[in-house]
Amino acid sequence: MTLLVALDFASVAVFALTGALVASRAQLDLVGFIFIACLTALGGGTLRDMLINRDPVFWIGQPGYLAVASLAALVVFVAAPRLESRYRVLLWLDACALAVAVPAGVGVALGAGLGWPVVLVMGMITGCMGGLMRDVVCNEVPLVLKAGEIYVTAAFAGALAAIALTAAGQPFALLACAAVTFALRAGSVAFGWRLPVYRPRPPRDGLR
Amino acid sequence: MTLLVALDFASVAVFALTGALVASRAQLDLVGFIFIACLTALGGGTLRDMLINRDPVFWIGQPGYLAVASLAALVVFVAAPRLESRYRVLLWLDACALAVAVPAGVGVALGAGLGWPVVLVMGMITGCMGGLMRDVVCNEVPLVLKAGEIYVTAAFAGALAAIALTAAGQPFALLACAAVTFALRAGSVAFGWRLPVYRPRPPRDGLR
Amino acid sequence: MTLLVALDFASVAVFALTGALVASRAQLDLVGFIFIACLTALGGGTLRDMLINRDPVFWIGQPGYLAVASLAALVVFVAAPRLESRYRVLLWLDACALAVAVPAGVGVALGAGLGWPVVLVMGMITGCMGGLMRDVVCNEVPLVLKAGEIYVTAAFAGALAAIALTAAGQPFALLACAAVTFALRAGSVAFGWRLPVYRPRPPRDGLR
Numbered sequence: 001m002t003l004l005v006a007l008d009f010a011s012v013a014v015f016a017l018t019g020a021l022v023a024s025r026a027q028l029d030l031v032g033f034i035f036i037a038c039l040t041a042l043g044g045g046t047l048r049d050m051l052i053n054r055d056p057v058f059w060i061g062q063p064g065y066l067a068v069a070s071l072a073a074l075v076v077f078v079a080a081p082r083l084e085s086r087y088r089v090l091l092w093l094d095a096c097a098l099a100v101a102v103p104a105g106v107g108v109a110l111g112a113g114l115g116w117p118v119v120l121v122m123g124m125i126t127g128c129m130g131g132l133m134r135d136v137v138c139n140e141v142p143l144v145l146k147a148g149e150i151y152v153t154a155a156f157a158g159a160l161a162a163i164a165l166t167a168a169g170q171p172f173a174l175l176a177c178a179a180v181t182f183a184l185r186a187g188s189v190a191f192g193w194r195l196p197v198y199r200p201r202p203p204r205d206g207l208r
Numbered sequence: 209m210t211l212l213v214a215l216d217f218a219s220v221a222v223f224a225l226t227g228a229l230v231a232s233r234a235q236l237d238l239v240g241f242i243f244i245a246c247l248t249a250l251g252g253g254t255l256r257d258m259l260i261n262r263d264p265v266f267w268i269g270q271p272g273y274l275a276v277a278s279l280a281a282l283v284v285f286v287a288a289p290r291l292e293s294r295y296r297v298l299l300w301l302d303a304c305a306l307a308v309a310v311p312a313g314v315g316v317a318l319g320a321g322l323g324w325p326v327v328l329v330m331g332m333i334t335g336c337m338g339g340l341m342r343d344v345v346c347n348e349v350p351l352v353l354k355a356g357e358i359y360v361t362a363a364f365a366g367a368l369a370a371i372a373l374t375a376a377g378q379p380f381a382l383l384a385c386a387a388v389t390f391a392l393r394a395g396s397v398a399f400g401w402r403l404p405v406y407r408p409r410p411p412r413d414g415l416r
Numbered sequence: 417m418t419l420l421v422a423l424d425f426a427s428v429a430v431f432a433l434t435g436a437l438v439a440s441r442a443q444l445d446l447v448g449f450i451f452i453a454c455l456t457a458l459g460g461g462t463l464r465d466m467l468i469n470r471d472p473v474f475w476i477g478q479p480g481y482l483a484v485a486s487l488a489a490l491v492v493f494v495a496a497p498r499l500e501s502r503y504r505v506l507l508w509l510d511a512c513a514l515a516v517a518v519p520a521g522v523g524v525a526l527g528a529g530l531g532w533p534v535v536l537v538m539g540m541i542t543g544c545m546g547g548l549m550r551d552v553v554c555n556e557v558p559l560v561l562k563a564g565e566i567y568v569t570a571a572f573a574g575a576l577a578a579i580a581l582t583a584a585g586q587p588f589a590l591l592a593c594a595a596v597t598f599a600l601r602a603g604s605v606a607f608g609w610r611l612p613v614y615r616p617r618p619p620r621d622g623l624r
Contacts, residue, residue, distance in 0.1 A: 137561070
């Protein structure tokens with residue numbers, strides 16, 4: 001349980017940093033930074049909790065999450081002008097956040113006794129939805145959907161690893177989940193790892 | 209009850225096909241196809257279930273829906289490069305999905321004993337929201353909002369037909385709902401049927 | 417309680433007007449106007465009610481809200497072509513709607529006995545999320561996020577005022593909330609009031 005809370009806090013903090021970085025790209029004021037940071041940091045977990053009818057939603061029961069996300073936004077508001085390349089930092093922070101949010105989602109869903117397909121989906125939702133909301137609201141091209149990036153796939157593989165290890169009765173399932181997710185996502189960011197993507201035939205009729 | 213489950217499965221399968229087609233336009237990998245297919249196929253019904261506090265949400269209680277949506281994504285991943293005009297296929301599949309999702313939403317809302325204005329809204333939400341999420345996330349112009357298309361209106365008319373027939377004690381209300389919805393939407397796609405749209409005066413002040 | 421219901425109805429009516437105005441910019445038909453009007457008018461409060469597990473959601477328990485939003489859409493459908501500058505009207509109506517929606521959200525959250533950080537967030541969600549959904553769905557640049565506008569900040573300050581006055585045992589907390597929110601937002605619209613925004617260094621590496 002304590003591990004789950006720590007994972008939730010870590011993912012909130014790091015996702016809030018990414019949200020605030022995107023807010024800096026949109027040139028918002030401090031309250032705008034906090035708004036986007038909270039949306040990003042709490043969005044995925046909130047959706048997870050509403051779907052599995054967890055009451056109360058995690059940050060309503062423990063408003064410390066709001067404080068952490070707001071603090072992260074404040075840090076970025078002060079520090080972002082010093083960054084050489086905000087986009088690069090954003091990519092790496094987002095990868096870290098994904099790698100803690102997926103096990104956080106998997107852990108909550110396992111704790112709620114859900115079947116493995118639902119656990120898988122909850123891991124992916126917790127990991128991917130906050131960043132997706134951030135990008136849709138801020139009019140960025142969603143990282144989740146960049147052609148050829150390993151992103152949802154990393155969340156999928158990590159959640160699958162956790163489910164397999166849990167079914168096999170192994171400990172450290174959530175740790176392995178984080179490691180697998182981070183390794184795949186980081187490989188995509190650093191070395192350009194790719195899955196085969198859909199490649200259309202050359203068009204003949206002018207319509208896509 | 210069996211009819212409702214069949215409607216839900218059919219709408220999930222067909223909406224998943226449309227989601228995967230949009231994913232193919234965004235050149236995602238296979239997991240990305242599955243992600244967008246599930247978002248499209250399950251989004252509307254999930255919102256409906258969360259709004260009327262149905263517990264559990266339909267695909268959490270029956271993960272077979274996830275399997276159907278994933279299978280549909282796989283089919284499109286393999287088959288889409290063979291299509292002459294993906295956009296045309298997308299339009300027609302989306303019309304079919306709308307025509308099964310609206311009665312599915314109406315049926316669930318009637319079964320929950322809600323008042324007719326809420327039943328009407330639930331039919332429209334179940335029919336329109338999945339496709340709207342798909343288009344917003346994938347940065348397409350939402351089909352729901354294309355100027356002059358009959359889309360929300362088709363869902364509205366279909367849901368209204370079902371409510372009227374149910375109030376009149378007629379059987380086949382859901383079937384009529386599907387028929388009305390499909391007829392109006394198909395008429396718009398095939399023959400360019402239109403409702404009068406809002407037409408502004410020629411601008412005088414340069415601002416819209 | 418009566419005050420809360422009146423606030424909810426007023427915010428629904430005014431937000432519906434703004435939604436219909438945005439629909440007029442997208443040249444939708446009448447049902448499209450009603451759809452966007454309802455999304456805008458009911459979106460923020462619906463999210464609030466789902467988050468705090470209020471059952472039923474306000475407009476499901478009282479479908480009169482749907483009627484009000486639809487009527488507002490109809491009024492705009494008829495009247496919008498007569499407007500000189502729809503964007504200006506939209507800005508001012510949106511400011512009014514914000515100023516009634518924030519106290520409506522704060523009032524419900526206080527009534528549910530939530531802690532003050534959550535009350536603050538519920539006020540901001542109820543005020544900002546409906547307009548955000550409207551702008552995201554209709555592909556407008558979200559008003560919430562326009563660089564340098566006081567928007568989320570106005571909601572934040574209004575909610576904070578209400579919480580402080582309630583804690584101090586003062587009456588009229590919700591009225592003060594509306595006044596503070598409107599004053600700040602209107603100052604931004606009319607006089608260009610600004611908070612200091614994030615200002616990046618001149619780029620050196622070509623990446624933002």
